[in-house]
Amino acid sequence: GENVEQHPSTLSVQEGDSAVIKCTYSDSASNYFPWYKQELGKRPQLIIDIRSNVGEKKDQRIAVTLNKTAKHFSLHITETQPEDSAVYFCAAKLGLAGGTSYGKLTFGQGTILTVHP
Amino acid sequence: GAVVSQHPSWVICKSGTSVKIECRSLDFQATTMFWYRQFPKQSLMLMATSNEGSKATYEQGVEKDKFLINHASLTLSTLTVTSAHPEDSSFYICSARDGTGGEQYFGPGTRLTVT
Numbered sequence: 122g123e124n125v126e127q128h129p130s131t132l133s134v135q136e137g138d139s140a141v142i143k144c145t146y147s148d149s150a151s152n153y154f155p156w157y158k159q160e161l162g163k164r165p166q167l168i169i170d171i172r173s174n175v176g177e178k179k180d181q182r183i184a185v186t187l188n189k190t191a192k193h194f195s196l197h198i199t200e201t202q203p204e205d206s207a208v209y210f211c212a213a214k215l216g217l218a219g220g221t222s223y224g225k226l227t228f229g230q231g232t233i234l235t236v237h238p
Numbered sequence: 239g240a241v242v243s244q245h246p247s248w249v250i251c252k253s254g255t256s257v258k259i260e261c262r263s264l265d266f267q268a269t270t271m272f273w274y275r276q277f278p279k280q281s282l283m284l285m286a287t288s289n290e291g292s293k294a295t296y297e298q299g300v301e302k303d304k305f306l307i308n309h310a311s312l313t314l315s316t317l318t319v320t321s322a323h324p325e326d327s328s329f330y331i332c333s334a335r336d337g338t339g340g341e342q343y344f345g346p347g348t349r350l351t352v353t
Contacts, residue, residue, distance in 0.1 A: 155341070167341065225284065225287065226333075229281065231281050
């Protein structure tokens with residue numbers, strides 16, 4: 122099955138700096154890669170996603186890049202703010218080529234981001 | 239946007255009892271619902287996938303007789319934790335996906351504590 126590795130597990134930055142979180146996946150049948158922000162005790166919230174036919178996507182301070190050949194994708198947050206502090210999860214979703222596992226979302230281990238004012 | 243609710247938001251039960259958690263899609267029809275479990279400071283782990291009107295597909299290592307899933311309608315799936323034990327204490331989150339196979343919408347989660 123799919124395996125998603127996420128690094129780093131913790132990331133501490135100063136307000137205004139950039140933060141980068143990286144993920145790798147194992148199954149080439151994965152074709153959708155969302156990123157979630159989760160605050161303590163709450164549901165994961167989708168912040169950005171990218172499909173396998175796109176190499177990069179940006180939404181204001183947040184961007185995601187995808188390298189299909191290397192099977193890795195990254196989240197970039199610029200001009201970080203204290204309210205960006207949370208746990209961030211990457212995920213990979215299997216496409217039709219995943220057979221009976223189609224649509225299954227596999228999460229990375231999570232990154233605790235702390236933005237110091 | 240699509241809204242998914244869960245009930246209850248938290249529950250405390252005694253060891254050996256059963257607990258039912260409901261997951262509802264409020265403004266769309268969810269052909270597929272997913273149940274995840276999240277232990278403190280860990281990631282979301284998929285427990286099972288349920289499709290409306292059919293049996294759930296459980297992930298390896300998840301006991302189907304202990305975690306009963308019913309997806310009786312396009313807007314409701316339930317997870318029943320039977321004979322709960324303290325090690326079942328966790329944050330249970332459902333998600334729902336409409337028929338287009340796109341984004342999953344997450345419920346707010348249910349905090350289960352077994353004493």
